[in-house]
Amino acid sequence: xxxxxxxxxxxxxxxxxxKSLKCEQHMGHRAMYWYKQKAKKPxxxxxxxxxxxxxxxxxxxxxxxxxxxNSSLLNLHLHALQPEDSALYLxxxxxxxxxxxxxxxxxxxxxxxxxx
Amino acid sequence: xxxxxxxxxxxxxxxxxxxxxNCTYTxxxxxxxxxxxxxxxxxxQLLLKATKAxxxxxxxxxxxxxxxxxxxxxxxxxxxQVSDSAVYFCALRNTGFQKLVFGTGTRLLVSP
Numbered sequence: 399x400x401x402x403x404x405x406x407x408x409x410x411x412x413x414x415x416x417k418s419l420k421c422e423q424h425m426g427h428r429a430m431y432w433y434k435q436k437a438k439k440p441x442x443x444x445x446x447x448x449x450x451x452x453x454x455x456x457x458x459x460x461x462x463x464x465x466x467x468n469s470s471l472l473n474l475h476l477h478a479l480q481p482e483d484s485a486l487y488l489x490x491x492x493x494x495x496x497x498x499x500x501x502x503x504x505x506x507x508x509x510x511x512x513x514x
Numbered sequence: 515x516x517x518x519x520x521x522x523x524x525x526x527x528x529x530x531x532x533x534x535x536n537c538t539y540t541x542x543x544x545x546x547x548x549x550x551x552x553x554x555x556x557x558x559q560l561l562l563k564a565t566k567a568x569x570x571x572x573x574x575x576x577x578x579x580x581x582x583x584x585x586x587x588x589x590x591x592x593x594x595q596v597s598d599s600a601v602y603f604c605a606l607r608n609t610g611f612q613k614l615v616f617g618t619g620t621r622l623l624v625s626p
Contacts, residue, residue: 404557429612440603440616441558454612488557494612502548502607503614505558 401425402506404489410512413479419509421472421489429453430472431503432464433488441488447472448494479513486510516541518604520617527594527624535589535620537578537604545606547571547580547587548614552601561589561602599624 402423411417421430429448433441446454447466461483463475472489486508493501521536539545546565550558562571567582576591587604604617 402557431612438619440619441614443613446612448612486557490558492612502546502560502563504560505550507557 402489402491402504404487404506404509406509407507408510408512410514411476411479412514413481415479416475416477418476419474419487419489419511421474421491421506422470423491423504423506424470425491425504426469427491427493427504428469429492429494429501430466431490431492432462432472432474433490433505435486435488435508445474476511479511481513484511484513516545516606516608516615518606518615518617520602520604520620523601523619523621525620525622527622529596529624529626530593531624533589533591533594533598533622535602535604535622537587537589537617539585539587539604539606541585541606541608541615543609545608547578548605548607549576549578549587549589550603550605550616552603552619554600558603594622594624596624596626598622 405420432444435441444458445464450466465473488508489506490503492503517540548563549561551561562573564571564580569580578589601619603619605614
């Protein structure tokens with residue numbers, strides 16, 4: 399099973415709302431990722447968690463707040479977003495990536511976020 | 515630094531035509547190379563991978579060979595189908611790093 403699930407599939411929120419995106423995997427992966435993808439562009443890395451600890455933050459604005467409650471779950475909390483934050487948000491997971499490994503990332507279907 | 519360059523799209527083909535999507539990379543060390551496919555309205559799916567020079571990745575009729583001498587990882591398929599219409603991303607991941615470096619993507623349109 400190489401499935402990563404994400405909820406919700408679609409989300410519309412106002413600029414003053416607080417919402418959360420959820421991601422789950424049961425492949426035993428200990429690295430999980432959040433990406434943002436704008437139309438006709440490749441995914442852009444936002445955050446990486448390794449062994450439930452934040453290991454990479456690609457200078458993401460604080461209105462995006464990630465959380466990794468356990469090894470299977472990853473959340474992205476959203477607050478005071480701007481219309482330009484509208485995008486497809488993708489979650490991915492992999493083995494943590496030791497030196498010499500090629501561990502590929504498996505992606506979820508994404509959450510289509512619209513900020514009004 | 516690490517980077518991936520893909521051919522500009524869209525690539526427009528008729529069904530059963532031969533497909534090549536070019537991908538070249540720049541990297542220090544010995545990266546692993548990947549092709550991902552994204553169908554409309556969906557996430558990315560891993561299509562194939564190669565981990566060292568001269569490795570050939572293959573899946574669903576698609577193939578790509580890791581060519582270190584030309585720093586390339588071109589995607590090929592002998593006979594495309596309408597259902598192959600999608601965006602294809604070439605990506606690399608360098609040893610010891612978790613970050614995937616993506617190319618800009620190439621849109622493939624296959625007509626009946």
